[in-house]
Amino acid sequence: VAWVNAIIQGVLTGGLYALFACGLSLMFGVMKVVNLAHGDLAVVAGYIAIGIIAVTHVPVLWSFVIVVPIMALLGYVLQRTVLQTALDRSVLTTLLVTFGLSVVIENGLLQFFTANSRGIGASLSLVTGAFTIGSQISIAYLLLLIFAVAVAVLLGLQYFLSRSKYGRLIRAVADDKEAAQLAGADYRHVFGIAAAVAFATVALGGIAFGMYSDLDPTTGTDTILLFAFAAVVIGGLGSLWGTLVGGVVLGVAQQIGAQINISDELLAGYIVFLVVLVLRPQGLISRGVQS
Amino acid sequence: VSLVTEPTARQAESFRVTRSQRNVAWTGAVALIVVVVLAFFPYIVYSGTTAIMVQGFIVLTLASMWNLLAGYAGLVSVGQQAFVGLGAYFVLILALHGLSPFAALPVAAVASGIAALPLWWLVSRLRSGYFAIATWVLAATIMLVIEKFPSIGGGTGLPLPGFAGMAPTLLTAYTYWAGLAVTVLALIGIYLLLRGRLGLVLTAVRDDEVAARSSGARVGLARLLVFVVAGVGCGAAGGVLAISQLQVQPSAVFSVQWTAEMAFAVIIGGLGTIEGPIIGTVVYMVLQQTLASYNAWYLIILGLVAIIVALFARRGLWGLIDERVNIRLFPVGFWLRTGDAANRRAKDARNG
Numbered sequence: 093v094a095w096v097n098a099i100i101q102g103v104l105t106g107g108l109y110a111l112f113a114c115g116l117s118l119m120f121g122v123m124k125v126v127n128l129a130h131g132d133l134a135v136v137a138g139y140i141a142i143g144i145i146a147v148t149h150v151p152v153l154w155s156f157v158i159v160v161p162i163m164a165l166l167g168y169v170l171q172r173t174v175l176q177t178a179l180d181r182s183v184l185t186t187l188l189v190t191f192g193l194s195v196v197i198e199n200g201l202l203q204f205f206t207a208n209s210r211g212i213g214a215s216l217s218l219v220t221g222a223f224t225i226g227s228q229i230s231i232a233y234l235l236l237l238i239f240a241v242a243v244a245v246l247l248g249l250q251y252f253l254s255r256s257k258y259g260r261l262i263r264a265v266a267d268d269k270e271a272a273q274l275a276g277a278d279y280r281h282v283f284g285i286a287a288a289v290a291f292a293t294v295a296l297g298g299i300a301f302g303m304y305s306d307l308d309p310t311t312g313t314d315t316i317l318l319f320a321f322a323a324v325v326i327g328g329l330g331s332l333w334g335t336l337v338g339g340v341v342l343g344v345a346q347q348i349g350a351q352i353n354i355s356d357e358l359l360a361g362y363i364v365f366l367v368v369l370v371l372r373p374q375g376l377i378s379r380g381v382q383s
Numbered sequence: 384v385s386l387v388t389e390p391t392a393r394q395a396e397s398f399r400v401t402r403s404q405r406n407v408a409w410t411g412a413v414a415l416i417v418v419v420v421l422a423f424f425p426y427i428v429y430s431g432t433t434a435i436m437v438q439g440f441i442v443l444t445l446a447s448m449w450n451l452l453a454g455y456a457g458l459v460s461v462g463q464q465a466f467v468g469l470g471a472y473f474v475l476i477l478a479l480h481g482l483s484p485f486a487a488l489p490v491a492a493v494a495s496g497i498a499a500l501p502l503w504w505l506v507s508r509l510r511s512g513y514f515a516i517a518t519w520v521l522a523a524t525i526m527l528v529i530e531k532f533p534s535i536g537g538g539t540g541l542p543l544p545g546f547a548g549m550a551p552t553l554l555t556a557y558t559y560w561a562g563l564a565v566t567v568l569a570l571i572g573i574y575l576l577l578r579g580r581l582g583l584v585l586t587a588v589r590d591d592e593v594a595a596r597s598s599g600a601r602v603g604l605a606r607l608l609v610f611v612v613a614g615v616g617c618g619a620a621g622g623v624l625a626i627s628q629l630q631v632q633p634s635a636v637f638s639v640q641w642t643a644e645m646a647f648a649v650i651i652g653g654l655g656t657i658e659g660p661i662i663g664t665v666v667y668m669v670l671q672q673t674l675a676s677y678n679a680w681y682l683i684i685l686g687l688v689a690i691i692v693a694l695f696a697r698r699g700l701w702g703l704i705d706e707r708v709n710i711r712l713f714p715v716g717f718w719l720r721t722g723d724a725a726n727r728r729a730k731d732a733r734n735g
Contacts, residue, residue: 126512128461177694183511187459188650188693191515195643196686199679313639318523321516329513359531362524366505369517373508 093228094351100229102347106340107239108304111297112320113327113335114246115290121330122266122286125175125186129193130294131317136197137163137298138307139205141212152213152303160295167291168284175287176280194313201309209311212302219303238300245293246336252289253332262286322365328375337376341368410713418567425556433559437627439668440562441620444569445645446652446660446667448616451573453646454655455585456609459511461642462518465502465525466614468637469495470621475631476535478545485561488622492565495618499611507606519639526637540632543625558627565619570713574657576612577715581605589655643682650689653699657713662700 112134119125127133140162141155150158174193178186213219222232253259261282264272269279301307301316319342327338342361349360368376425433445463452458473491478484506517530538546554576582584605587595596602625631644667652663667685674681692699698706 120512124512126515128512128515174690174694181694181697184453184457184459185693185697187512187515188453188646188654189690191459191461191643191646192650192686192690192693195647196683196690199682199686203679203683313519314523317516318520321513322520325509325513325517355531359524359527362520362527365520366524369505369508 093226095348097229098347098351099344100231101235102344103340104231104235104239104343105304105347106323106336106343107235107242108297108300109319109323109339109342110242110336111238111245111293111300111339112316113323113339114242114249114332115293115297116317116320117324117330117332117335118249118286118290118293120324122262123171123175123179123283124183125179126190127175127290128187128190128317129197129312130320131315132194132197132201132312133163133166133291134294134298134301134316135201135307135309135312137295138212138302139201139210141299141302142210142307145212152216153218155212156296156299159299160292163291163295164288167287167289167294170291171284171287172280176283179283194317198309198312205309207308207310209306209308210302211306212299216303234303238304241296241300242336242339245296246332249289249293249332258282258285319361322361324375326365326368326376328377331375331377334375334377341376418563421563422560425559430552430555433555434627435668435672437559437562437623439664440566441623441627442644442648442667443660443664444566444616444620444623445641446648446664447566447569447573447657448613448620449642449645450649450654450657450660451576451609451616452613454649454659455577455582455589456606457511457589458606458610459515460518460610460613461515461639461646462506462520462522463613463617463645464637464639464641465518465522466495466499466617467621467624467641468522468526468529468633469498469614470618471625471631471636472529472535472621473618474622474625475541475543478543479535479541482545484543484545484622484626485557488561488565488619488626491622492615492619495621496611496615498618499614500607502614503607503610507603507610522637522639526633529637530633536631536633538633540630540635542630543628546629558623561626562623565623569616569619570657572612572616574713574715576608577657581608582715585609640682643686647682647685647689649699650693651685651699653701653705654697656698656701656705657715659699659701662704666700 112131116127116130119127119130137159141159144150144158145152145155148158174189175186178189211219218237219234221234222230224230251259253263261272261277262285264275265277265279265282265286272282273279297316297320298307301311305311319339323335323338323342325338326341327334327336341364345364346357346361349363350357352360421436424436445467449460449463452460452463470491473494474484474487477487477490482490502518502521506514506521509517529535535541549557577585584595584600584602587598587600588602588605592602621636624636628635648663648667649660650663651666652661653659670685671681674684696703
């Protein structure tokens with residue numbers, strides 16, 4: 093039963109990892125930008141949520157209504173300014189710039205908000221509550237909610253990309269930006285929209301992680317970026333639903349690792365990542381919406 | 384049948400291809416003097432100064448290696464701290480077995496290079512940005528594995544043994560010389576590598592990878608070689624780090640901060656030149672020493688400067704200097720020379 097419990101917990105945390113991963117995958121799929129500051133931006137979103145909850149006393153769960161638009165706007169602006177300038181230079185430059193951003197954000201948070209870790213809504217019954225199946229399996233409401241949000245986000249992204257006007261523009265620009273430009277689509281603006289959508293998922297990921305665990309300045313790279321990346325690679329580069337598969341596999345691997353030895357949680361996840369990288373570098377799901 | 388028509392053949396005679404506009408021997412002599420002067424530092428300055436210099440040597444070695452990776456081979460690794468950590472731990476392990484840490488240093492460097500082979504096998508499956516994060520994951524994984532061995536200190540690390548009975552001044556001087564030696568060897572090694580076949584292949588790949596591949600350049604092999612050399616260099620720097628700190632702590636030696644420092648030094652100094660990392664390291668050390676009392680500020684400022692330089696002055700500080708005076712301290716490229724001197728030589732050759 094302990095193993096069944098580990099697998100259930102792993103599947104549910106997989107939803108959280110998919111939430112981290114889909115924005116990374118979207119940015120790469122559309123703009124060929126691997127945003128090394130991805131995780132740090134999620135931490136920024138979490139810190140914004142903490143600040144907003146403290147100042148305006150909005151209900152914890154509804155903080156995303158404010159944080160998501162802020163992050164989306166930040167994504168659009170960042171893409172139109174810094175990231176687009178870097179893209180115009182070279183792919184190498186985007187890596188150097190996003191790595192620089194990552195270090196600056198992480199140390200900036202450290203400088204202004206200290207290394208203390210902080211959670212979001214730690215006293216909420218939803219955050220601490222759980223229901224039990226049998227005597228040993230306990231499922232946290234929060235994890236279930238995060239998993240549902242992740243599935244909803246992926247469904248929403250799929251609908252957005254395949255049906256909406258901007259989704260079609262994004263796919264056109266991702267396929268061939270010069271051709272899309274000739275057909276009248278301003279690819280810079282479309283890139284900005286794609287970044288805004290990606291940052292909106294980053295905001296959800298940051299808030300979700302802040303409720304699930306604690307945020308501190310190093311969480312962004314130590315946890316969010318590396319887990320997001322592992323989920324993307326395990327699931328398959330450029331595949332939207334692959335991020336959920338990858339997240340679930342990573343989550344289950346970590347929980348089983350923790351079951352064997354509590355200190356092996358992270359290591360087990362990375363070992364599964366490396367095994368997939370060796371045996372199936374194209375990922376478990378090799379074709380997806382964007383590929 | 385010759386395809387070269389007579390006029391082009393004649394025209395070609397008035398060109399000459401050389402390494403440099405100035406004599407390399409001059410820069411070589413100056414570099415030698417600088418190294419000799421630096422070697423005498425332990426006799427003339429305080430030990431506090433040499434400690435800072437050792438830190439500078441570590442950063443310069445790391446930056447030069449990162450420049451080789453990113454600036455010449457197009458490999459942006461954000462996991463070079465893996466090799467810093469491995470180098471430090473190899474020194475620790477050998478020292479625990481009774482070897483002097485200074486004797487362990489070259490062994491640790493070579494071992495780090497050997498460790499680069501299987502790591503390359505893993506990460507070379509991914510390109511550009513995903514390669515970058517994969518190296519980061521590898522560094523995190525290696526640290527987690529090392530923390531599982533209590534005999535080498537587990538999660539908390541161990542002090543470095545093997546210095547018992549050594550006078551403190553002697554230890555400071557030896558550490559300084561070890562750092563200097565590692566840096567000088569790293570720079571000479573990179574210079575010779577880039578002057579040779581590898582340099583040509585890498586330059587060709589940087590300009591046009593498809594064309595280089597179709598001309599028979601073994602791109603994969605060249606990148607593997609660069610990754611291994613960078614592993615040796617970063618491992619050696621990690622070994623010097625262990626010796627200068629007198630202890631090895633996993634979270635410190637495997638910190639991504641090492642990669643941040645090497646990358647920023649290279650970007651600010653100038654990506655893709657041997658001179659760039661040297662200038663970048665000087666800038667780094669000056670900033671770090673002046674802002675030392677303001678915690679993380681030096682990294683924030685360095686990061687912002689690096690972002691601005693990467694966006695608007697892509698060839699860095701050295702590029703700005705180079706635009707004005709056009710010099711190469713380490714000429715690895717080729718110059719096409721025309722004009723009277725070349726003409727006269729060509730004439731002499733024809734007549735003689």
